[in-house]
Amino acid sequence: MNLTRRQFFSLTTGAGVALACRGFSNAQTGAAAVADLETIKTRCARIIREYDRQGIHRTATDVDSRSAKWLAKLVRENGAQPRLESFVINRIDLMENYLHIGDRRIEGVPMFDGGFTDPKGIRGRLGKIGSDAEIGLIEAPPNAATDFNDVFIQARRNSKHKAIVILTLGGADGIAIINAPYFLEPFAQPALQVGREHREFLQKAAEKNAEIEIIAEVKRKSVTAFNVTAEITGTDKSLRPVGVITPRSGWWEIASERGGGLCAWLETMRAIAKTKPRRTFYFAASSGHELGHVGLENYLELRKDLAKDAHVWLHFGANIGSRFGASRNLRASSEELEKLAARALTENGVAPDRLLPRNVMPNGEAKNLYKRGGKFISLIGGNALFHLPQDRFPDAVDLDVIARVCAAFSRLAVDL
Structure with a gap:
């Protein structure tokens, strides 16, 4: 559905926000963990430039394998210990x-x-x-x-x-x-x-x-592909964990299709690593996206109950910060989570264009969570160059939008 004026104001004011924010940690801690927009833009430009230059990111190719090692290095730079989890495909x-x-x-x-x-x-x-x-x-x-x-x-x-x-x-x-x-x-x-x-x-x-x-x-x-994963352990084991996922493979260089999601994934990781989170955070950047999400399926199968038991999942889907034919489509598994995410995006100048209905199957890897009964927030964008070889850095990428989405979700994650 389209986001109406009435819905917009209901998401950004009033009792709905108070309910969504109940139990949050100190606001100053969250603000300190999130960098300013120009710093985020600089980091994102480097990430997407390097990702674009690596070549065609099809699953289990040489480019895909080298990209996994590159991303693992970035995970380490952002304060977490990376793992390369392998799976075999034909x-x-x-x-x-x-x-x-x-x-x-x-x-x-x-x-x-x-x-x-x-x-x-x-x-x-x-x-x-x-x-x-x-x-x-x-x-x-x-x-x-x-x-x-x-x-x-x-x-x-x-x-x-x-x-x-x-x-x-x-x-x-x-x-x-x-x-x-x-x-x-x-x-x-x-x-x-x-x-x-x-x-x-x-x-x-x-x-x-x-x-x-x-x-x-x-x-x-028959070859091996890799998911890039990390875990940041929380201080309160009684609290349910949070999952943060994004795909990292696709048909071409896919700069705007996947670049924004990778940036948001890493910036969220950086913010969480700088705090002492109460909840444990699980991060996964999966290969096999274009082949029925086989990478995420493998990740979830190795953690049988995580999809359903997690407090919430943050799914950074396709086309976050595309320049052409752009839109921001927000999908959440509950009204409370929808309000929480819409407020965070709006406060950072990137309000969602559409709130997608909750009673239908979501797109992207949120679908895998939905089928397992998981709670999630999913952001997916529009892109005129979707799945085309013209999707290249810098022309196809809007770094300002990407930085604002990164800031919104980094702060949201810290406050969970």
Whole structure:
């Protein structure tokens, strides 16, 4: 739902705030633990610049492994002891992936939770999804693979086509790669993703049932990926702990998609490490985000009761501080937590644009917590360059917004 004026004032004044703030520690302690905005901006610029320069952050690749070690070093710099927790996946390495119509070749990327072809590929007529053509054409945004987009998921699940071509409708030309939530239980048919710049050509080809060839060839390799974790022990063991999570992997360099979340995760850690928290804090930056959140699933499986038993989880989701098509979407598991987070963001000049409904499945890793009955605050943004190769530092990043979000959640965390 949209944040109305009445809702805004109810979140920032009155008895609701008093209820949300009940039991907080001394305010001066929280203020002292959080740096000024310019200092935070300087640190965030360094973090996102380095992260962007590392390369393409796909799970269990060499870049992903080097990035895990880099992040572990930053954890240490921010006052905590890092751990690299490993898990094994059957990595997909791309080979030849394209479609061919007449004398035109269009490069693509297969869905990582679909089937694949041999080097000879699949041939047949192209038609609209659901037609009797051997190969179906469908359009989808980069966030199509969510529980909110049942049309896309059902189209794949019920398809009788030999293969599917997906026109990815991102905010710019290029392949806005869609996540693979069914990576561990994939669909049968190959699905090749291509950029929106080929839309008119492929629509006309589908109308004519043009003959098409699809190649979706990959190699599989069993490899190790890493979650970066840390724990800061509280002084009162009787209190329930707090979890702080953010993903750290994705399809491209993903500067604005993941940079803001990593900054908020580290700044929250820094603030907590500077205090003597009453509660124990668990931090996890997970790989495997684009592959059905397999990294966070592994983390939670190793801590069977933590998701449900934690006092609250802070989830720093995608696009915190994106410059293009930006929005701030707040989702919390209770009204009290919603008010608490909205107040913190508003006081730091980054009020949420939307309060997402609590009675539906959340997006991102908050979904994993929701399914386990966990209590959480989740912040996810909009981004015109979502899942596109143009998402690079510095052009795609709003450091001022990121710094303000960092300050808001660092103070919130200290006061828990």
